[in-house]
Amino acid sequence: MKLLLKIWRQQNASSKGKFVDYPISGIEGDMSFLEMLDVLNQQLIDKGEEPVVFDHDCREGICGTCSLQINGEPHGPDRLITTCQLHMRMFKDGDTIVIEPFRAKAFPVIKDLMVDRSAFDRIQQAGGYISVNTSGNTVDANTIPIEKTKADDAFNAAACIGCGACVAACKNASAMLFTSAKVSQFALLPQGRVEATQRVLSMVRQMDLEGFGNCTNTGACEVECPKGISLENIARMNREYLMASVKG
Amino acid sequence: MSGFAKSSIARKVVMALSGLFLVIFLALHVTINFTSVLSPDTFNAWSHFMGYNLLVQYLMQPILVAGVVVHFVMGIALEIQNRQARSIRYARYNGGANAPWVSRNMIITGLVVLAFLGLHMYDFWAHEMVYKYLEANPEDPTRYYGETVEKFHPIWRTGLYVVAFVLLALHLWHGFASSFQTMGINNKYSAAIRSFTRLYAIVVPLLFIIVALYHHFNPITH
Numbered sequence: 001m002k003l004l005l006k007i008w009r010q011q012n013a014s015s016k017g018k019f020v021d022y023p024i025s026g027i028e029g030d031m032s033f034l035e036m037l038d039v040l041n042q043q044l045i046d047k048g049e050e051p052v053v054f055d056h057d058c059r060e061g062i063c064g065t066c067s068l069q070i071n072g073e074p075h076g077p078d079r080l081i082t083t084c085q086l087h088m089r090m091f092k093d094g095d096t097i098v099i100e101p102f103r104a105k106a107f108p109v110i111k112d113l114m115v116d117r118s119a120f121d122r123i124q125q126a127g128g129y130i131s132v133n134t135s136g137n138t139v140d141a142n143t144i145p146i147e148k149t150k151a152d153d154a155f156n157a158a159a160c161i162g163c164g165a166c167v168a169a170c171k172n173a174s175a176m177l178f179t180s181a182k183v184s185q186f187a188l189l190p191q192g193r194v195e196a197t198q199r200v201l202s203m204v205r206q207m208d209l210e211g212f213g214n215c216t217n218t219g220a221c222e223v224e225c226p227k228g229i230s231l232e233n234i235a236r237m238n239r240e241y242l243m244a245s246v247k248g
Numbered sequence: 249m250s251g252f253a254k255s256s257i258a259r260k261v262v263m264a265l266s267g268l269f270l271v272i273f274l275a276l277h278v279t280i281n282f283t284s285v286l287s288p289d290t291f292n293a294w295s296h297f298m299g300y301n302l303l304v305q306y307l308m309q310p311i312l313v314a315g316v317v318v319h320f321v322m323g324i325a326l327e328i329q330n331r332q333a334r335s336i337r338y339a340r341y342n343g344g345a346n347a348p349w350v351s352r353n354m355i356i357t358g359l360v361v362l363a364f365l366g367l368h369m370y371d372f373w374a375h376e377m378v379y380k381y382l383e384a385n386p387e388d389p390t391r392y393y394g395e396t397v398e399k400f401h402p403i404w405r406t407g408l409y410v411v412a413f414v415l416l417a418l419h420l421w422h423g424f425a426s427s428f429q430t431m432g433i434n435n436k437y438s439a440a441i442r443s444f445t446r447l448y449a450i451v452v453p454l455l456f457i458i459v460a461l462y463h464h465f466n467p468i469t470h
């Protein structure tokens with residue numbers, strides 16, 4: 001395959017970035033998207049140019065490190081996958097591919113396609129934990145019976161890998177899907193109920209402080225989420241938040 | 249509580265509740281409008297009641313105005329905040345790939361409906377104020393039908409009316425169902441709620457349009 005890549009290049013957070021065109025050839029359909037970028041970077045290095053900076057780690061869809069807005073969609077045109085799981089067979093010979101960083105005020109660009117998603121860490125730190133007695137008489141979590149549907153919902157919410165595609169897809173750059181998944185995974189389980197009130201209040205406050213936009217229920221996040229996190233989690237978080245606000 | 253009032257979720261809830269209130273008001277409004285097609289006398293009686301009943305005038309009307317103002321002021325404020333949340337826009341943004349047009353363009357459909365509301369207030373509310381308070385005309389319980397039908401005489405006004413209600417339908421299509429999600433209602437009844445809200449989004453604006461077209465094509469001959 002021969003392709004034309006239009007890639008966002010930006011020196012650092014404070015500099016102004018721009019698109020640079022990179023024609024590339026010899027791309028196989030079986031390559032992953034990131035392997036294609038590896039090929040490009042090797043060519044750039046061979047020419048003495050600076051390679052394109054992009055985030056990646058596990059390259060198997062479990063760590064949430066890879067990102068990229070590809071032709072206007074986070075993680076590209078395929079569904080329920082991350083960018084590292086995207087294959088070049090999704091593209092045709094002669095295609096132009098526009099590659100941008102995830103864009104949100106709360107996700108500032110570090111360099112080129114790499115953005116700072118530490119806002120998510122701070123939301124987690126605000127309440128994404130439970131208190132467990134670790135003084136020698138820790139109770140095995142599995143000794144507490146939990147309704148199957150609740151356990152499944154909690155598990156599905158916990159599948160969120162914190163990639164930020166929900167924010168990137170949302171026209172409002174809202175972080176509601178991520179935050180609601182993190183709230184839900186605890187809210188659904190008895191161990192999580194202890195701090196439930198404070199957790200949702202703190203996590204939503206932090207989410208707002210980070211400068212994410214407000215959810216308008218377009219549902220774009222759910223469609224683009226590589227882990228299929230459901231909008232039901234957002235409704236659950238709204239419920240939790242309203243109840244917690246009434247309780248104080 | 250101050251944290252609550254400033255939170256994004258609280259603002260969304262305000263949008264949802266004011267929206268739901270306006271949805272209920274629409275049902276009342278369209279019912280009265282539709283009587284004008286069935287019976288001019290019933291329409292006159294209802295219009296007179298709405299125009300002169302003290303409870304309606306001094307309690308319901310201010311609440312309605314407040315509902316409208318809260319809904320659009322909050323809607324515009326949230327839109328501005330949402331735009332600021334992505335200060336650098338995407339060069340390529342494929343919004344159609346993951347969300348329907350109506351859900352992404354509530355501000356457009358909303359602003360058109362708001363502009364229409366301006367015309368509507370000028371046409372009916374301002375007219376009532378002049379008639380009742382400035383000119384201090386006596387009560388005339390039979391004038392409403394004729395005045396209303398007269399309003400639909402010019403094609404431009406009827407045309408604008410139809411366009412505004414098509415956009416209202418689009419606004420309701422997303423907004424009505426969306427308000428349940430905001431209130432935390434997403435469960436086994438959601439599919440039924442969505443079907444009902446979508447039916448409502450079509451039927452209610454359609455009835456408004458039918459009334460307008462009916463009077464346009466059936467003018468009172470003097």
Ligand code: SF4
Pocket residue numbers: 159160161162163164165166167177178181221224225226227228229
């Ligand atoms: S909710 Fe989905 S899209 Fe958002 S951070 Fe989690 S895994 Fe990524």
Ligand code: FES
Pocket residue numbers: 055056057058059060061062063064065066082083084085
């Ligand atoms: S690199 Fe880990 S999910 Fe893509």
